[in-house]
Amino acid sequence: MTNVLTINQLTYKHNLKTILNDIDLTLETGKIVGLLGENGAGKTTLMRLITGSAKGAGTITVCGDSVTAHHKGHVSFTEQLRGFKSNTRVDRVANFYRLVYPDFDGQRFEELVTFLQIDTSLKLGALSKGMKEKVVIALTLARQTQLYLLDEPFSGIDSMSRKKIISSIIKWKPADATMVISDHYVSEIAPILDEVVIVKDQTIYAHKASDAIREEFGIGIEAYYESLYEGGVSHD
Amino acid sequence: MTSFGKVFQVMSRDRFRTINKIILVELAVIAGTLLWSVATRGIQSGEFFGATMSWSVPALFAAIILMSVANEHVYTRDTYRLIPIGETKLYTTNLLSSLLMFLYFSVIQVVLYAITSTIDAKFLSSLFADLMNPHYPLGEAIKIVIGLELMGLALVILSWTTISLVHLVVSATNNFLPNVSRRAVDTVLYIVVIYLVVRVAAFIFHEFNNLSGMMSAGMQTQFIVNIVGILVVAAIEAVINVVLLKKWVETIPN
Amino acid sequence: MKFDDKVPIYYQIKNYLYHEMMTGQLKPGDKLPAVRQLAVDLTVNVNTVQRALGEMITENILESKRGKGNFVTTDEQRITQLKEHLVMEQLERVYEQLHALNLTDEQIIDSLKRFIAQRGQQDD
Structure with missing residues (x-):
């Protein structure tokens, strides 16, 4: 199996404060990976470093290419559409994506829109939090890339939207693509995760296969994650 | 990699709309000024051109400033920075988009001057006469x-x-x-x-x-x-x- | 379907499919839904479904036909075997727990008989 992402000795400081310190991480192709950690642990930062939106020291290789500027074509990130005015209609945003991303698949987007029940004639400013997240997910998944980075796609949204988003992830993730989903609330997504990466103390505290955790410790992903924060499970 | 043309297209759309809004406001204000003159003391010689000239200055500054805002917007938003295009291309496309939209604005101004000066034919010819004569x-x-x-x-x-x-x-x-x-x-x-x-x-x-x-x-x-x-x-x-x-x-x- | 987060998901998927087969929802020779569809139906990862199905294929419970999909085995003997195995697995758990309560084998059989009799009355 090949690796879609390799991170070597990555360090990131912001305002002289170390956020991530000397991180190594390798992700294989075709996986769904949960990126877990407390708020402010550096989950978003890690994703931003991969896309080049944040600048750190160290090497990040995506699909064998270590030039950060080249990552953009391989990575689809759930950006929050800050570049658009709030009176921009969803279908205009989709047109923007269609134009600037050669890998944007209009057909897939239409399917996602139907599945997630998005009204594309609405303006961005008129969307509820759940609906906005659905739009972001539809745009992100409509691109056919090797690496998807979903930054807290479930934060603050109702459970019906959450279920829909989870289903669309299973349905539309290309078989050979890897998807990283960050969250600080695990139980909802635990069944769909192949692996979990836990960010704690400025580093990758643990990186394990989900079923290995269940077999090895006889506990759930959530319990395992919580135990790391309480120092319950001895860890090597 | 995304082509220059497509990035240019998405960058220019909103700016084009912004410029058009400025022009519309400018025209409305000029019309208002002229109507005011008609209502109060009647249109003087050269007033069409004069009103257009004087209101095009604040419009010009508005255009420069709003294009600059659009420019800066691009550099710190993921919406633009995640586009698969190198920084050099992104920067030049961005600047070029603002510049061309600004040129479009200038051309419209020139057209406005031409139209209003034709209306004020008498006034302008005397102005040109002043300008050219005797130097x-x-x-x-x-x-x-x-x-x-x-x-x-x-x-x-x-x-x-x-x-x-x-x-x-x-x-x-x-x-x-x-x-x-x-x-x-x-x-x-x-x-x-x-x-x-x-x-x-x-x-x-x-x-x-x-x-x-x-x-x-x-x-x-x-x-x-x-x-x-x-x-x-x-x-x-x-x-x-x-x-x-x-x-x-x-x-x-x- | 609701999963127990403490138990490996692939294992629970296998049990779910076994259950479908025992209750006749899936009959011998039936075609299983496509892997991705199963994943969507169960809200689990495609890879996990793949792993569960892979193990079931090695166990000869499922038969994978190239380009056509996965089918429940038509080998009746294998299905009977599986049923026997599942029953034994359940009994094993009950037996061990009752043993832990210091019941002898005879007492366990007696309790089981009494239990079934009582249940039969309740159901009437």
Whole structure:
């Protein structure tokens, strides 16, 4: 199996404060990976470093290419559409994506829109939090890339939207693509995760296969994650 | 990789709309002014052209400022920075988009001048007569206009690259300085910027005061050298901006 | 379907499919839904479904036909075996727990008989 992402000795400081310190991480192709950690642990930062939106020291290789500027074509990130005015209609945003991303698949987007029940004639400013997240997910998944980075796609949204988003992830993730989903609330997504990466103390505290955790410790992903924060499970 | 044309297209759409809004407001205000004149004392000779001329100045500043806002917007938003295109291309496309939209605005202004001056035929011919007589022949007058246009455009470009430079330097330093020294750096930068603005303003005044002198053969070369000088400074700033974008400038987090 | 987060998901998927087969929802020779569809129906990862199905294919419970999909085995004997195995697995658990309560084998059989009799009355 090949690796879609390799991170070597990555360090990131912001305002002289170390956020991530000397991180190594390798992700294989075709996986769904949960990126877990407390708020402010550096989950978003890690994703931003991969896309080049944040600048750190160290090497990040995506699909064998270590030039950060080249990552953009391989990575689809759930950006929050800050570049658009709030009176921009969803279908205009989709047109923007269609134009600037050669890998944007209009057909897939239409399917996602139907599945997630998005009204594309609405303006961005008129969307509820759940609906906005659905739009972001539809745009992100409509691109056919090797690496998807979903930054807290479930934060603050109702459970019906959450279920829909989870289903669309299973349905539309290309078989050979890897998807990283960050969250600080695990139980909802635990069944769909192949692996979990836990960010704690400025580093990758643990990186394990989900079923290995269940077999090895006889506990759930959530319990395992919580135990790391309480120092319950001895860890090597 | 995304093509230059497509990025240009998405960048220009909103700016085109912005420019059109400015023009609409400008036209509305001109119409309002003229109606007011009709209602109060009747239209005077040259008033069509005069109203258009005077309202096109604030419209011009609005266009420069709003295009600059659009420019800066791109550098810190993931919506643009995640587009698979190199920083150099992103930067030049961005600047070019603003510039072309600004040119579009200028062309509309010229058209407005042409229309209103035709209405005010009598007034304008007397104005031209004033302008050309007794010092310059018509050819010289056109040269002056073109020269001023070019100088104006060069200054607009320089102001955009300078604003970007300040914005990007602040954004870059903010990432790795602690909060206290951040404020210090910001203050220093603001002082530097104010100094630069004053210098540039002084330069512009100097140029315009010399307008008559400029037209003598010797000064014409000087005038062109000045334009080239402005563009060279702008180009240097642009290069620094691209390097800043590549190495240090981060986007606003989610 | 609701999963127990403490138990490996692939294992629970296998049990779910066994259950479908025992209750006749999936009959011998039936075609299983496509892997991705199963994943969507169960809200689990495609890879996990793949792993569960892979193990069931090695166990000869499922038959994979190239380009056509996965089918429940038509080998009746294998299905009977599986049923026996599942029953034994359940009984094993009950037996061990009752043993832990210091019941002898005879007592366990007696309790089981009494229990079934009582249940039969309740159901009437």
